[in-house]
């Protein structure tokens with residue numbers, strides 16, 4: 001076990017590594033209940049997503065929606081682990097896209113509908 005300075009985000013398994021990503025059930029809960037993946041509280045606007053440059057280019061993020069402040073906290077922690085590999089975007093809304101049966105990657109994605 002490594003010591004962590006901050007509490008694991010709401011959508012992450014508390015016992016798992018931050019880089020292992022959020023728990024699928026929690027991601028869906030955040031999407032459908034519109035709660036923050038960082039703190040678990042209801043989302044307002046703007047909505048922030050944390051992801052990689054590739055996810056931004058595809059407009060398809062895998063981490064759940066977050067408050068801007070919660071996203072900034074997560075980004076700082078990820079950047080400490082993998083400097084320069086992560087970024088955050090802000091949007092007024094998003095589409096929750098479930099994977100197709102044929103998709104190799106069965107994780108749902110989030111598509112911000114207009115970046116701020």
Ligand SMILES: [Zn+2]
Nearest residue numbers: 036039067070
């Ligand atoms: Zn939050």
